[in-house]
Amino acid sequence: MSTAAPAGYDPHAFTPFAVTVDLAVFTVREERLHVLLVERGQEPFLGHWALPGGFVAPRECAEDAARRELAEETGLDADAVGGLHLEQLRTYTDPDRDPRMRVVSVAYAALLPDLPEPRGGGDAAGAGWWDVSAVGDLAFDHGLILADARERIGAKLEYTCLATAFCPPEFTLGELQQVYETVWGVELDRPNFRRKVLATPGFVEAVEAPPRRTGGRGKPAAVHRAGTATTLHPPLLRPPLLRPEGKQP
Amino acid sequence: MSTAAPAGYDPHAFTPFAVTVDLAVFTVREERLHVLLVERGQEPFLGHWALPGGFVAPRECAEDAARRELAEETGLDADAVGGLHLEQLRTYTDPDRDPRMRVVSVAYAALLPDLPEPRGGGDAAGAGWWDVSAVGDLAFDHGLILADARERIGAKLEYTCLATAFCPPEFTLGELQQVYETVWGVELDRPNFRRKVLATPGFVEAVEAPPRRTGGRGKPAAVHRAGTATTLHPPLLRPPLLRPEGKQP
């Protein structure tokens, strides 16, 4: 833009890039955080696991591309994918992140309830849910993207109502608490969690229905739906864990 | 990636995009939030104001491109630009956001102290600081980017120590408070603000120096430097303002 580089705005002076989307799709299964991975069927990184993703089409915005890829990978129908929360995470632009060519990738994170069918895409190379703490090295910089996505999701639970996106349409407060505990990797006090959630208008609303069994034993839990609120005021902060109180006076 | 779209990973099947960076560079001048804008010297949007930015070079990551553009626009030397906080905001990918061709833009936000020299780039078309509340329509989707940047900056002040980036190397607590009040558009209670800042270890540290004049009258304020902490626990939340308490049972 400066006079020293007037070519900056010259429409013929640009370098062509490929633009892709990569998806970090999370769910909670069996009290563990899981992420959707696909096994690569081509070089580079043939046989390695990677985040699902693909190229952005010529007349498509990145979010539409992400929804399209998500529908392909999970087998969810377009309506379901159209309604769920997709969060743009960050864009990864290291010149060497793809050995073939210059590719910048816009990363998205998505949260799904535990699907009865673990995968939907008829991908020959394989796809499936992985416990995030058991994920090894991923293709490209997808390990970095996955780490950023986990951090972002954890932070978002603090000040948004996003946790309900991990739950089925109707859920118990225990299941909602399990989401927080799984994503944050901590245990929460049940009475306090309950008090906080119910004290936030619009976070959840009670469902007038027969209470749900919890697998057999114990008192059946009341059933709730996600409310209309999107943000938490005040936030539900993660317990500080081992914060070293950095004092050096 | 699914068998229905195997071309997705074909390195010759991608659509070429131009990739740019756009910068929302903020400062606080005269108790108002200001943003750096440049006047466009070419079509499209000739004569309109826009955020500074430019194309990403062939072997450059987006953040390097942003720093390069920032140095060109502000006239800061490379060392100063290399040290300051650049925050990747979002990537804008609407297919029609640039009428000339398909351009995706990675937006960054930066915070600067009030510079003695309002601009540095010898840009013929003009550049300067604008009061954000007096900014009219901008070129492309830069109005949207600017709005997103303001929101992000405001949110970041809540849970990070970023506000010191708006201040010169040495500053008073009154100046720091002014940053919060300017960005948030609210008035804060001075004793409470002071208590909160000083109670956060590593946010600021006192400078052993003669107290600074405040323009003449009144008691001189003690001088502080930015500390080593980067996050605020617990956060310094914006006053809820007019939160309508959305209750509809």
Add this chain to the structure above:
DNA sequence: ATAATAGTGTCTCTGAGACATTATACG
């Protein structure tokens, strides 16, 4: 009965908002 899970009540402590008071400069 006991075990297991859901839900309620209560005490306490921290932190923030409101605001009075004191301190130190200038004129």
Add this chain to the structure above:
DNA sequence: CGTATAATGTCTCAGAGACACTATTAT
């Protein structure tokens, strides 16, 4: 002196952590 700004102190209330206790189911 009066005025202006910086800094300290105090009161109160909301919200969160800890935890005791009650309720309702299955076995």
